[in-house]
Amino acid sequence: MNDLIAKLSNGLIVSCRSESDDPFNKPELIAKFALSAQMGGASAIRAQGIENIKAIREEVDLPIIGIIEGRFENDWICITPDFKDIDKIINAGADIVAIDVTPRKRPNGMDGIEFFDEVRNRYEISLMADISTFEEGIRAAEMGADILATTLSGFTHYTEKFATDEPDFDLVEQLFRGAKIPVVASGRFWNPQQAKEALERGAFSVVVGSAITRPRDIAKKFVEMMNRKK
Numbered sequence: 001m002n003d004l005i006a007k008l009s010n011g012l013i014v015s016c017r018s019e020s021d022d023p024f025n026k027p028e029l030i031a032k033f034a035l036s037a038q039m040g041g042a043s044a045i046r047a048q049g050i051e052n053i054k055a056i057r058e059e060v061d062l063p064i065i066g067i068i069e070g071r072f073e074n075d076w077i078c079i080t081p082d083f084k085d086i087d088k089i090i091n092a093g094a095d096i097v098a099i100d101v102t103p104r105k106r107p108n109g110m111d112g113i114e115f116f117d118e119v120r121n122r123y124e125i126s127l128m129a130d131i132s133t134f135e136e137g138i139r140a141a142e143m144g145a146d147i148l149a150t151t152l153s154g155f156t157h158y159t160e161k162f163a164t165d166e167p168d169f170d171l172v173e174q175l176f177r178g179a180k181i182p183v184v185a186s187g188r189f190w191n192p193q194q195a196k197e198a199l200e201r202g203a204f205s206v207v208v209g210s211a212i213t214r215p216r217d218i219a220k221k222f223v224e225m226m227n228r229k230k
Contacts, residue, residue, distance in 0.1 A: 004095055004126055005146055005182060007063055008205040011043025012195065013184065015209030016056060022216055027055035033213045035059045046207055050092045057093030065128055066094025072104055076157065079130050082108045083122070090125055098128040098149065101140040102156055113139065120144045128184070132156040134174045141179040148175055149184040149207065167194055169201050176202025190221070 014037035018025035024033070027049075034045045034056040046065040047053045053066045066089035070081030079100035080086060089097050099119060102112045110118070120127065120143060129140035132152035140148060150171050154163025167188045175183040182204035189195055195206040210217045 001182065002126065002146065004063055008043050008147070008182070008184070010199060011205045012037075012041065013044045013046055013065065013186075013205055013207040014042045014212055015046040015048075015186075015207055016213050017048045017052070017209065018214060019216075022214070024213075024215070027051040030213075031055035031059040034062075037212065038062050043205060044096075046098070046209070047094070050088050053089065053092035053094050063095040064093060065096040065098050066090075066092060067098045070107060072106070074157070076104075077155070078104075078106055079151070081106050083119070086119060086123060086125075090123075094125075096126045096128050096146070097123075098130050098151070100152065101129040101131055101143075101145065102136055102152060104156070113143070116140065116145070117143055130186075132159045134171060134178065137171075137175045137179055137183070141181045145181060147182045147184060147204070148179060149186045150175070151186040151207070153187055155187070164188075167198060169197060172198055172203050173201040 016030050016033045030052045038060045044063040045056055047056050048067050048069055067079050068085040070078040072078050086097055099116055100112050101116045105111050106115055126146040128147045128149050129145035130149050130151040131137045131140055137148045150168055153159055153168040153171050172183055172185045184205050184207055185198035185203035186207035189208045190211045198206050
């Protein structure tokens with residue numbers, strides 16, 4: 001484990017992003033979310049988009065996990081689709097690049113396994129493998145990922161039907177026991193108790209996004225729950 005990855009141990013990684021029509025979807029405001037997260041004790045920031053990464057880099061001195069979102073042919077999100085995206089992420093100031101390492105074919109014609117293997121050969125930067133199943137995580141670890149993340153559990157066409165409103169604690173624990181690299185718990189975390197449970201189940205660190213940086217989603221959850229009582 002390198003020193004950069006070690007800094008994430010038992011820490012909170014805050015995913016700082018916003019939706020296209022959200023009032024907060026501006027790089028300077030996304031960066032303020034990151035600064036607030038740092039002030040609150042976060043160990044790292046995960047950020048989507050070059051301008052957001054650049055703005056965050058100017059505000060915080062935490063490790064930044066960078067991604068660029070593209071699309072598969074079926075319109076599912078593809079995390080960091082091509083080599084040019086990795087170059088942009090690195091040049092924007094990210095310390096770690098996250099990549100979709102699922103077997104789905106990317107817009108560049110390579111599946112996620114082939115793409116990751118070539119990226120590992122071309123670049124020296126630390127790589128986070130975003131996966132959706134135990135088998136994908138083990139494969140990514142064997143191929144040289146520095147860290148795994150359960151980001152895509154429930155967000156691929158073959159895991160969507162198994163998704164719940166809760167984080168995938170079972171996958172975290174399985175990877176903790178089966179993989180030989182750190183495992184980041186990511187996806188559907190809404191409260192500190194869930195983050196604590198993820199650490200107890202073997203997570204190296206925990207990514208929390210919407211519950212911290214999406215006021216609209218937070219308000220919506222309150223409203224939905226309150227409406228159930230009417």
